[in-house]
Every structure is written in C-alpha cells, then in structure tokens.
Amino acid sequence: MSDPDELLRVEGIRKAFPGVVALDGVDFGLRRGEVHVLLGENGAGKSTLIKTLSGASPPDSGRILVDGTEVRVRSARDAEALGIATIYQEFNLVPDLTVAENIFLGRQPRRFGMVDRGRMEADAEALLKRVGLDVHPRTRVRELGIARLQMVEIAKALSLDARVLIMDEPTAVLTSEEVGRLFTLVRSLRADGVGIVFITHHLDEIAALGDRVTVIRDGRSVGRVPASTPEDELVRLMVGRSIEQQYPRERPERGEPLLAVEGLTRDGVFHDVSFEVRAGEVVGIAGLVGAGRTEVARAVFGADPYDAGTVKVRGTVLRRHDVDAALTAGIGLVPEDRKGQGLVLDASVAENLGLVTLRSASRGGLVDRKGQHAAAGRIAERLNVRMAGLGQHARTLSGGNQQKVVIGKWLLADARVLILDEPTRGIDVGAKVEIYQLVNELTAAGAAVLMISSDLPEVLGMSDRVLVMAQGRIAGELDAAEATQDAVMSLAVGTPTIGTSSETEAPGGH
Numbered sequence: 001m002s003d004p005d006e007l008l009r010v011e012g013i014r015k016a017f018p019g020v021v022a023l024d025g026v027d028f029g030l031r032r033g034e035v036h037v038l039l040g041e042n043g044a045g046k047s048t049l050i051k052t053l054s055g056a057s058p059p060d061s062g063r064i065l066v067d068g069t070e071v072r073v074r075s076a077r078d079a080e081a082l083g084i085a086t087i088y089q090e091f092n093l094v095p096d097l098t099v100a101e102n103i104f105l106g107r108q109p110r111r112f113g114m115v116d117r118g119r120m121e122a123d124a125e126a127l128l129k130r131v132g133l134d135v136h137p138r139t140r141v142r143e144l145g146i147a148r149l150q151m152v153e154i155a156k157a158l159s160l161d162a163r164v165l166i167m168d169e170p171t172a173v174l175t176s177e178e179v180g181r182l183f184t185l186v187r188s189l190r191a192d193g194v195g196i197v198f199i200t201h202h203l204d205e206i207a208a209l210g211d212r213v214t215v216i217r218d219g220r221s222v223g224r225v226p227a228s229t230p231e232d233e234l235v236r237l238m239v240g241r242s243i244e245q246q247y248p249r250e251r252p253e254r255g256e257p258l259l260a261v262e263g264l265t266r267d268g269v270f271h272d273v274s275f276e277v278r279a280g281e282v283v284g285i286a287g288l289v290g291a292g293r294t295e296v297a298r299a300v301f302g303a304d305p306y307d308a309g310t311v312k313v314r315g316t317v318l319r320r321h322d323v324d325a326a327l328t329a330g331i332g333l334v335p336e337d338r339k340g341q342g343l344v345l346d347a348s349v350a351e352n353l354g355l356v357t358l359r360s361a362s363r364g365g366l367v368d369r370k371g372q373h374a375a376a377g378r379i380a381e382r383l384n385v386r387m388a389g390l391g392q393h394a395r396t397l398s399g400g401n402q403q404k405v406v407i408g409k410w411l412l413a414d415a416r417v418l419i420l421d422e423p424t425r426g427i428d429v430g431a432k433v434e435i436y437q438l439v440n441e442l443t444a445a446g447a448a449v450l451m452i453s454s455d456l457p458e459v460l461g462m463s464d465r466v467l468v469m470a471q472g473r474i475a476g477e478l479d480a481a482e483a484t485q486d487a488v489m490s491l492a493v494g495t496p497t498i499g500t501s502s503e504t505e506a507p508g509g510h
C-alpha cells in the first residue's frame with residue numbers, strides 16, 4: 001500500500017500545449033530524506049513536470065498527493081502552503097530588490113503595519129549563513145553572480161520551511177567548487193528529512209548525490225532505478241540506445257590561419273592574449289571561471305572594446321568593438337548566456353534561426369524568405385530540436401532545445417570562424433554528440449572553431465589544441481596528445497609566469 005515515508009506522489013499526470021503533449025502519463029514518488037533525480041533528454045518533460053508541482057502550470061489531468069492525500073496545486077501559493085519550494089531553470093528573483101527583500105517577497109515581517117526591515121534583514125542574515133553565502137542582506141540581487149543567485153533561491157526555500165525542494169538543473173551554471181558547496185547543503189537538507197527533486201544532465205552527479213532516479217522519455221515515466229545504476233545503463237534508459245563514442249572528434253588537415261589574435265589586452269580584464277585558429281581546427285580554451293575566457297571571446301567578436309592588440313581574420317585586421325565588422329568577416333559567437341544574448345524569446349524558432357542570415361541577406365536587398373524557412377527546417381531537424389513546429393516561440397522551448405537553436409543560427413549563417421562559449425551547457429548526453437558531430441562537419445568544411453568550455457572532458461575530447469587561461473592571461477598551450485586533466489588544471493590554477501605583476505611582494509615602506 002502507501003509508503004509512510006512518501007512525501008509526495010504524482011499519478012498519471014498529463015499536460016498538453018498547443019501542438020505538443022509535454023506530459024503523457026507520469027508517475028513519480030518522493031520520500032522524506034531522499035534526493036530523487038529526474039533524468040531525461042532535452043524536451044522530455046522534466047521542467048513541465050515540476051511546474052505542475054509548483055503551481056506554475058497545473059496539469060490537465062492526473063493526481064498529486066501530499067502525505068497520501070490528494071491535493072490541488074493551482075498556484076505558487078498552494079505549493080507554498082504544502083511546503084513545496086522550487087528553484088527553476090530560470091531564476092525568479094527580482095533584480096532591483098535586495099537579497100532580504102527577495103527572500104521574503106510578499107511575506108515581509110511587519111510591525112505597526114510597516115515592513116520591519118530590521119527583523120527581515122536579521123532573519124535573512126541567519127538564512128544566508130545557513131546556506132554559506134557571504135553577502136549582506138541589503139545587497140541588490142542584480143549584483144550577484146549566478147552561483148550566489150542560486151544560494152539566495154535556496155535561502156528563500158529554507159525560509160518557507162519547505163519539505164519538498166525541487167531544483168531544476170541547479171549545477172548547469174556552477175563551477176566544480178560551487179557544485180561541491182551545493183552538494184553539502186543538499187545533503188544536510190536531506191539529513192533533516194527534506195525530500196529533494198533534482199534535475200541534471202551531468203550523469204556523474206547522479207551517483208554522487210542521488211538516491212533514486214526516475215527516467216522520463218517523451219513525457220512518460222519509463223523507469224525507476226537506484227542512483228548507483230551505471231552511467232551507460234542510465235543513458236540507454238534515457239535515450240533508448242547506447243552512445244558509442246561521447247567525443248567523436250575527427251581531425252581534418254589544418255589549413256591557413258583564419259583567426260589571429262595578437263597581444264589583445266583590456267586593462268584589468270585580460271592581458272597580452274595571442275593565439276591563432278587555423279581552418280579545420282578546434283582550439284579549446286580551458287580555465288577557471290573568471291579567468292577571462294568569455295571576455296576575450298566577446299572582444300574578438302566586437303561585442304566589447306579592448307585597449308591594445310589586434311584581431312585578424314584571414315590576415316585582415318578587424319575594427320575593434322564592431323560586431324558588424326566581425327559578422328562580415330565571418331565570425332560567429334554562441335554566447336554563454338543564451339537567454340540574454342543568444343535568442344529573441346518572443347520570436348519563432350524559424351525567425352531565431354534566420355536572424356544572422358536575414359541580416360546579411362537584407363543588406364544585399366533581397367530576402368529569400370521561402371529558402372530561409374526551408375533552411376531553418378533542415379537545421380532544426382539536423383539538430384533534432386524538439387518543437388511543435390518552426391512557428392513555436394523560443395520562450396516555450398525546453399532549455400536544451402533553446403541552446404540548440406542558438407547553435408543552429410550560426411550554422412545557418414555559415415560562419416567561417418565560430419566561437420562557442422559553453423556550447424553544451426544544459427544539453428543532454430545524446431544531443432551533445434550531435435553538436436560535436438556538427439563541429440566535425442564545420443571543421444571538415446574548412447571552418448575554424450574556438451571553443452570555451454568548463455567541461456574539461458569536453459575540451460580534452462574535442463580540441464586539437466587547448467589554450468589554458470589563468471587570471472586574464474594565456475598560461476599555456478597544450479597539444480591534444482599532451483592535454484590531460486592534470487596538465488590543464490595545473491596551468492589553470494598556477495600563477496602566470498610571464499610578466500611581473502603586483503603579486504610579488506610590495507616594496508617595503510610605511
């Protein structure tokens with residue numbers, strides 16, 4: 001009969017959107033004091049499922065039970081009253097409010113009818129301490145990086161005394177150190193009896209943190225297995241086939257240098273960065289978060305200015321801080337922040353895919369809309385974008401499928417030099433291989449690819465050469481054959497050997 005340790009149970013949940021059945025009969029149970037992983041491909045229905053539990057998007061049919069009693073979760077308030085807290089794939093904080101205000105949004109402690117700021121901030125401080133976040137409660141949320149935003153979300157969940165904590169891909173944007181901290185926190189919540197629903201595409205996290213796994217495929221729950229299940233078995237359950245080779249890099253002949261960066265410097269951000277990428281080559285950039293990798297990529301693409309140095313494409317110097325010049329020269333950038341920079345959320349998939357091509361086509365005066373639509377259809381199919389159709393708005397695609405559209409846009413634009421910044425963040429293991437195969441096709445056709453990634457196995461598996469950045473400088477370069485995790489990490493954490501910086505002892509005095 002019913003499991004006395006079961007906090008939450010869903011039975012036969014269905015949810016349809018125009019053109020897609022997102023959930024088509026999901027069963028799932030969460031126990032007290034367990035971490036239950038939801039595993040499934042991009043678009044399988046994981047986020048939709050948790051939105052039915054958080055009140056954000058009530059199911060069309062099916063039952064939700066809390067402590068064995070059927071409940072209705074039609075709003076965030078209902079979920080809150082039931083002790084269900086959710087941390088979404090996209091955060092829900094208000095940037096212009098303070099950390100304390102965000103934690104207690106709509107529930108601020110009051111005194112004499114006024115918000116009791118002193119108490120609110122003191123309570124917030126205690127919660128921040130519990131999650132190990134060292135920021136002042138009066139800090140504006142706008143000023144926080146992603147890892148800290150997430151900790152604020154968790155503090156908020158704690159303030160609600162949640163018994164069920166749902167986390168949608170919390171580690172997708174965290175560094176390994178931050179992941180370690182998050183795991184410690186999740187384990188302590190589990191020890192307190194909280195039930196945690198955890199979504200991730202990083203299979204190694206499952207055995208490390210999870211207790212049980214429910215596999216979702218095409219909107220259905222297709223299996224429940226222990227978290228100790230071997231990874232290849234998990235993959236088979238998830239994608240319905242096994243993956244032979246995670247990094248299928250083929251190395252074509254290297255051609256002429258397409259991109260040459262010389263002495264690029266932006267004061268205080270990166271210094272004297274020089275490298276080249278040849279036709280047919282994938283050059284990886286590894287390094288710790290904050291090493292300056294994204295900043296260099298943005299400067300090369302013309303999105304940000306620099307103070308010294310040159311960027312050349314096929315020997316021609318590009319005007320600095322000029323995206324148009326970069327586009328015309330054939331540089332493309334898949335940015336790390338897809339929502340902010342990569343997509344127009346309220347435009348259709350076809351429109352998003354056509355953005356760059358449209359731009360160059362309209363400059364010529366003629367737009368072949370039909371041809372463009374057909375090309376968009378081909379690339380969406382090639383990338384296996386899960387959608388109701390090319391007219392679906394980017395906003396309603398699943399997270400991983402949004403990322404595929406951003407990449408597809410540049411594939412269509414026929415970029416000769418493609419810069420990928422964290423290209424497979426939030427992408428499922430099967431779709432990753434599809435993206436790697438496209439990288440192979442691009443380089444086989446003579447394009448140059450510069451790939452920034454914090455996923456070390458990916459950098460090592462797909463790059464022909466690896467540049468390692470540390471503290472705004474290139475700390476070293478490794479050939480594919482000599483690039484190992486250890487070699488990369490020791491360069492990434494080491495202090496730069498070139499130039500003398502203020503790290504050396506300050507002159508005495510005073």
Ligand SMILES: Nc1ncnc2c1ncn2[C@@H]1O[C@H](COP(=O)(O)OP(=O)(O)OP(=O)(O)O)[C@@H](O)[C@H]1O
Nearest residue numbers: 017022042043044045046047048396397398399400
């Ligand atoms: N508001 C909406 N309107 C239309 N379709 C939607 C909406 N929300 C979700 N969908 C569709 O439902 C399906 C499931 O999406 P969901 O976001 O649940 O996937 P997911 O498993 O979380 O994937 P990912 O791993 O990429 O985050 C997708 O096909 C998506 O396009």
Ligand SMILES: [Mg+2]
Nearest residue numbers: 047089398399
């Ligand atoms: Mg999702």
